[in-house]
Amino acid sequence: MRNYLKLGVSFLLVMLVVACSYSPSEKEVKDYENIPETINLNQLNTTKGILRLNKQEVTPNAEGIIAEIKLELPKFKKGIYYRPFSEKLAAGNRVEPLWFDDISELNNYKHQKPRMDSHVNLGAFMMLQQENGEYLALLPLTSNRIGNTFSVHNNNMYITMATYGTATENVSVPFVSYAQSKNPYEAARQVWELAMQMDEIKENINWREQKEYPEAYNYLGWCSWEHYKHKINEEIILKAAKDIKTSSIPFRWMLIDDGYLDHKQNALLSFGVDKKKFPNGWEPIMAQKDEKIKWFGIWRHFNGYFGGVSLNHHMPQLQDYLIERNPRGKRKFYMPKISEEAANAFYHEMTEHTKKSGFDIIKVDFQSDNFRNNTGASNAILGVHYNNTALEENTKSKGLMFLNCIAQQSFNVFNHRYSALIRGSVDYKTTKDRLDVTLVQNFANAFWLGHTHWLDQDMFFANFKETAQLMAVARAMSGGPIYLSDEPENIDDTVLKPLTYKDGRIVGTLAPAVPLPESLMQDPYADDKAFKVIAPLQNKTAAIMAVNLNQNDKEVTTQVSLKDYAFAGGMIQPYKGLWQTPKEGVLLYDYYNKTAQVLKDDYSFTLASRKERLLLLNPIKEGWAVIGRPDKYLSGATYELLNVDEQYVNIKMIEDGSLLLWTNGKIPTSENFEFTDLGNGLWQGNLINPVDSKEYIISKK
Incomplete structure (x- = not known):
């Protein structure tokens, strides 16, 4: 591939050379004296690192491009590649993923609905699921003067290094950070962490929290x-x-x-x-x-x-x-x-x-x-x-x-x-194609952008009955802003009441919702699978939304498993690792069906086209699982668990209301709540004696 720096001599890098003292878990800043024509990623000797061009004069060509560096990728089972699906028009709202098994699929990509065009360059992020099951994240870096992006041509992946200007610059250029992990969220987090450690970048970006x-x-x-x-x-x-x-x-x-x-x-x-x-x-x-x-x-x-x-x-x-x-x-x-x-x-x-x-x-x-x-x-x-x-x-x-x-x-x-x-996405519209694109964009983009930002899913119409509830639940899961654009005079608030408290405060998440690993690496439009996202709530509750966006409009059968609970910790900041499964297990509450069960085997269900399901995974402690207010989508965020033992549970409500909880054979009683047995260990407490502190004790009868 052409190198637009007039260095006189082409430089071919066959492998990334690291000092023998490095262990697989250490990071490396690999410095290049000259711009390489090729970088072979098959032989990375560290699990994370930065590729950087040492300080030198770099001159762009007539198109403002300094160089295109070929990347030889390691063997992989599946890839996800983020690029704007519009070359010029509002490209900054059109970054979204393409799924691929081989680079040739990206090279030959042609417009497929619900996407809008065939543009594949200006790539912003990529992740590969390798043959050993681990994930390799790759983030092109932008510093004050040099922008790096992915581009695809000749059935190869390239780093395009550019200023899109005319001036020669005398700079060092960190151009890619990489990180490998069994945990995809950790790999994505680490490429940002590496970027934030670079002198050329660290003053320009910061963590979301x-x-x-x-x-x-x-x-x-x-x-x-x-x-x-x-x-x-x-x-x-x-x-x-x-x-x-x-x-x-x-x-x-x-x-x-x-x-x-x-x-x-x-x-x-x-x-x-x-x-x-x-x-x-x-x-x-x-x-x-x-x-x-x-x-x-x-x-x-x-x-x-x-x-x-x-x-x-x-x-x-x-x-x-x-x-x-x-x-x-x-x-x-x-x-x-x-x-x-x-x-x-x-x-x-x-x-x-x-x-x-x-x-x-x-x-x-x-x-x-x-x-x-x-x-x-x-x-x-x-x-x-x-x-x-x-x-x-x-x-x-x-x-x-x-x-x-x-x-x-x-x-x-x-x-x-x-x-x-x-x-997080293009503008909201009521058409089916736009519904699909915006949902996938918002949650898939949170996977790479959610480390530095909360994502805004745009306004929506509460009066558009066909999708109003899906739009409301998706925005609740996002953790970001929620706002409408209906004519204000007559708005149906049916789907809105579960979103907020009486003063308009949003019942939100601790981090942006992101796809579960299985959804992250599959095409939600074509693979006949549900698209599932997860978000962490207060009290170590996990919320999962599953939706069917397949373009064939057929029903899909999907499931939620106990192993999914851990991934709620993937986007929390400061990052403390994936969540541990509670010793006594997890209670699954199906918000739409109003049912609860201890999650042991897979919880399976069927989704019609463009339909969703909301599930809350609540930790069981001392034989209790507090679900929270049943009238809110994210019930686990409506209270604070102050204390719990075998005899009682002590909570503080964010706003007074009814309470849903589960017990392992206990009969709950309280001077503040009147409890009704809903069966299968599930109890609803109607508040009959509120107190100003909003602190309540529920005891075992």
Whole structure:
């Protein structure tokens, strides 16, 4: 394969050489003096490590590519490869997996529904299940000035090293981290851990649990986009706010999406409003804040607007920081110059206008377009770094609650040091194809992005009965934001009540839900298997959702096993390993069937097309298993287990309500609950004597 560095001599690496003192569990930073043409991964002598090019001058070709390095992969049984399924259009919301048995399948991939096109390059992550059953994770790395991604051609996998610019850079380049483990979640976590140890990267990214989760997103919200699209104005938003205030549904925030901006022919004039639509600016809208609608949010475009910043913009204070671009050769527009100063000026203007207008939440969209808008300039990757970093710093300093959107591309992801939220998929739609794609994207992307972000599954319609419950349960499992886009006046809250408490707080998870190992390595569209995801809850309860997304629309039979319980620990931070099976076992509670049983053999069930099942795995301790509030999807998160012994159990409810528990032959009694025997050891307690502390003792009669 061509090497675009004029080094004069090609370099072929046959094996990764490591010092003999390394043991298989140690890590290695393998440094290259020159860019190799080929790297053979068959002979890795460490289970984890970094591949890095030593500091030197690197010059991109006319396409902005420095080199393409062929990767010789080890033998494997199955692979999962993440790439944007759109080459240009909103690629940052379109990263999703392809499953393969051989690289030739990726090389020859043609568009198959429900996906949208055949693009396979700009790959962001890959995992191989090797013949010995272990998992090898591979993460291309992005530093301040150099972006690395996977590409596929000539029936081979390559690392594409690029700036997408013209300037020669004198830098060291960490370009891949790798990790091998029997546990797929640990392998994925370790490649991020290795990246965070590199000087060239560590200041730009952070663990999910080290970031501040925005307060508003702990509550139910509403967004204008799916219902109103661009057809919003002052009257429509004020009516929506009025309807939300009078609704019994506990919405706590509103997000005003695209359709308000001051622009001309899709090029930004200012960060203000279209005066024809919002003649009084934001003041009448912000006046609607109260105890019901506590926060307002606004949509922004990372590049100003779809056509960048207009050459006739109304922001003279920014003029010295803007530069003319025309990467597609069609229409000229302004972008921030590729400098730290220019990026700070531009995103200060965006966020300062947002804050002074009274907004609390900012959603910044179309981040993945930024490198394309600077393609052919000095260094497009450096431009992304400056711009994302400036946006991160400005939202943080102004106390804005920040949601990244169209930002899954690794060039952006590797510059999200503070922001905790990222959209996990393309926009929600009610069509079958879009339902399938968004579900798989959101949960499969959590497997690699969930180490640094919580994932946003987008708004949905509670009034679209065909899929409303599936959408609600999926969002509960995600641990991320939950918000609607129905016309606020008449929303059916049937599927919403199990999501939240009375004040709108979401009953959530301890970590993002991710596919179980068997679902991680199978194609949910074609393999005639259920797609199953798992999330950890409080009190060592595991939640599993199974859904049938097969394109043949046939029923599938699937099962949940005791061994699945351990994987609930896979995404918890700080990571403490997989969960141990409790000594007394695990109680399975089927939320839809309202039945419980001790999980010993597989629990099998059948799923019709596009139907789901929600199962809670509760630890048994001293002959008790507390399931929690039966009226909430994630019942195990509705209480805190304070103490338990053979005679009694002591809990604290997050919010008062009825209680479901199981006993091994005990008859429960309490001065606070009246218990009804539901059979098979299952008891429901109706609260008859609440106390302010919400602490209750249930004893053995």
